[in-house]
Every structure is written in structure tokens, then in C-alpha cells.
Amino acid sequence: MNDLADREWRLIRDEPREGAVQMSLEEIAAQTALEDDLRTVRVYSWEPSTLSLGYRQDADTVDWAYCEHEGIDVTRRQTGGGGIYHDRYADISYTIVAPAEEVPGDLMDCYELFCEPVLEGLREMGVDADFAAVEQASIYQPSCYLRDINPAHDVVAPASADAEAKKISGNAQYRQRDVVIQHGSISYDLEPERHVGVFETDLEPETFTDRVTSVREQAGIGREQAVETLATALGEWCDADESTWRETELEAARNLADRKFGADAWVRNREVLEADGE
Template identity: 80%
Template sequence: MTELADREWRLIRDGIRDGPTQMALEEVAATTALEDGLRTVRVYSWEPSTLSLGYRQEADSVDWDYCEREGIDVTRRQTGGGGIYHDRHADISYTIVAPADEVPGDLMDCYALFCEPILEGLQRMGVDADFAGSEQPSIHQPSCYLRDINPAHDVVAPAGGDDAGKVSGNAQYRQRDVVIQHGSISYDLEPGHHVGVFDADLEPATFTDRVTSIREQAGIDREEAVETLAEALGEWCDADEGDWDAAELEAAGDLAERKYGADAWIREREVLEASEQ
């Protein structure tokens, strides 16, 4: 249990939502943490399956025709890095939101703190996971899972093995004095979509050579994996079971429409005010 457990936390076992709404809810959770003193940990899934672009990622790195043909949504994150294909079934995502003055100011120390429950959850699932022991060079820079592997925030399995594959990517950003960390954990592999969403000549084997999954490492079913991760997050900060209130959901819906679902944000990082739409 973290020393942050003496604060007020809620655990949200979130339902499936579209990509723009999932990203909007993180901003809403930041406001709630800052204004109401209620911190959030949550697990969630994406439907439809979604490609989330890194904040500075060029839109022309995306195969837009492929995404449209396969029914894959596209949104843009606040965090940097490469794009991540979040499959409805193969991806498990999480968020941790807390005031910045309560967590380490050093980025690497903050990653280490916030990844404690992620590593614990993976271990409980039977996945021998840890931060990468060494850097690995980039294969395809626009793709998060094919970029260079960074020991600071990339989690691999089996831990310490020469054949270790990336199983989780994690990223942070700070907004209004609040730290938001989110991450993608591979429950299963969908290599065709992971490489297909990018406008590049990539073979699915390029992905499977670099990436592993909970299912490959431990063989448990997805529902059990999600529940195990939620329990690890909740125990880490002694969170109460919680949910979004009506005002938060309304605010997230508005933000999803005018920002995370808006073409100007997704393609150009421009935020449109409601009056401009």
C-alpha cells in the first residue's frame, strides 16, 4: 500500500466507452482531484477499438482508410509517444489521477510509484513482469509498442529474460497541478490491426517479435485479468468503490465532442470551443 493511501481515493471499474470519452474522463478526473480532493484509479476498455495518437504524432502516419474500413476510431492523447491500437478485447487500460504536490516531482520516481500496482497486478496474474532492464532500439517510431523500449516506463515479460517482450506502455502528463498517468496493457495480441493502422509497410511479425501479452504469459481469461488489475489498483491506495457522477459524465461528454472527438484536435492538435463547432 502506498503512503498516498491516507488520502481520499475512488476505484472506478469503468464500462466500455468510445475513445474521445475515455480521454475526456481523464481531464474530468483531474478537475475532481483538484477541486474536490477525490483522487481516481480506474480500469477501462475501448469500444469501438481505437487508435490513440501521441500528442505530437503526425496525422499522416495513420492509415486513415484502413481505420475507416476496419471500424477503428482515432483520437489523440495528451501524453506523448507513439500511437497505440486499443483493441476492444486485447487491450486493458488504466488511469491514475492525483494532485501533483502529493507525488514525487521527479518524473522517473513518479513512474516508479504509479507503476507499483501495475506490476503487482501482473504478478498476481502469473505474469513475471518488470521494467525493461535495458533500452531496445525503435522499429517504427509512430507506434508506441514498436518505438524504443525505455527502462523508465516500459514493462516487459518475462522479467530479465533475453526474450522479454513489451507487455505494457505507460505515460504521464501534468495538467492544472494534477498528475495523470495512463497505460495500455496487452491482454492478447492483434498484430494485424496494430501494424495496419499505420501508413507503413509493416509485417504483423514485426509486432509479435517485440510484444507479448498476459494471455501468452499466464493464460488467464480477460475478465479475471481486469478484476485482478482493479483489485491491485484499489489496494495500492486503499480506494473506495466509486463511479462518475452525473456532472462528471456531462462534462466529459461536452469535452469529448469539442476536443477529443473533433477532427481539428485529432489531426492538428487544435482545441475548438463549443461556439466554433
């Protein structure tokens, strides 16, 4: 635990939800942190599988016909970087939400703090994981997992392999209404055909497997055990109480999903629809 454990935190082991709602819940959690002095850590998955675009990513990089054919949703994150294909089974995601005044103001210092439970969770799973020791050049910019590997925020395994280590987790952070929100994606398993198929490119699936590894490949444990291990690490990191979303939060998230994260205007052009009555 750390100094943050002196505050009030909740751990939410979230159920699978569509991508637009998952993104909306982060903003709702930010409101709760400010208005109710309640911070959030959670683990979650995506149903259906979803491609989340980076904030400034060009929508033309998406193979929309492929996504529609495969039943893959598309949303857009508040954070930058390339798109991430979040498979319903192969991806494990997490969120940490806390007031900005309580965490380091320096972005890299805050990354290091918030990634502590992620790295601990991976190690408890039996994965030799750490921040990348060396940079690796970009392969395909529109894909988060195929961009350059940056020691500042990319987690690789096995860490002892140095330049031969492969990416296993990507993490990103943004600040909104004086709250810091960090979310990340951990590869439990690999779905290389879909990871490259969602993009308008002719990359071979092997391009993905040459750069990315997974918990299953590194440790061989079951997905349920991996999720439980990550959730435990997050909860112990801040001494969080087990909890669930309030009905008012879920309703607010669904409304926000309708006018923002699930709206074509946002996904294609970063335009937010006005709320009713505004």
C-alpha cells in the first residue's frame, strides 16, 4: 500500500459491457471522486469486442466493413495513441481514478505510481513483466500495440529479454475536471488476425505476434485467475473496499454513451452531442 490508501477507495470487479459505456463510466467515476470523495479502481472487459481509437486517430484507418462483419464495436478514447482491439476474451482492462491534487503532477511520476499494482498483478500471475528497458521502433502507427515501445509507459515481458521483450500491456492517462484517469489494456491471450484486421492495412497477423505477448503465453494461467489476481493487486495497492456501481452512475453512463462515446459524431469526428435540454 501507499499514501493513497489513507483515502476512501472502492474496487469494482465490473461485468462485461459495451465499449461506449465502459468509456463513459470512467468520466462518471471522475465526477464521483470529486463530488463524493470516493476514488475508484476496477477491472473490466468488453462485450461485444471493441476497437477503441486514440483521441486524435483518423477514422479512415479503420476497416469499418471488417468490424461490422465481425461484430466489433468501435469507440474513441479520451487518451491519445493508436487504436486497441479489446477482445471479449483476450483482453483484460483496468481503470484508476483519483483527484489530481493527491497524485504526482509529473506525468511520468504518476504513471510509475499508477502502474505499481499492474506490474505487481502481472508478477503475481507468474509473468516476468516490467517497463520496457529499451525503445523499439514503430511498425504501424495506427495500432497501439504496433507503435514504438516506450520505456516510460509500455510494459513488456519477459522483462529479462531486454530488446527481445514483447509488449504485454499499454497504459494511458488523462486529466479531467481536476481528476486523473488512467486506463490500460493487458493481453491475456492473442487474437492477431483481429488485431490487424480492424485496421485498413494489409499487415500479416505475424506482425502482431512478433511484437506482442500475453499472460497465457508467459504464465499459462486461466483468464479468471488472471482477472482475480489483477483485481486483488489493485485493491491491495490502495486498500479499497469491494463495491459496485450505483444505479445513478450506470444511468448517467448510459446517457453519456448515447451522446458521446457511442455516437458516430464522436467516433468519427470527436464531436460531442448536446445533452437533452441544453
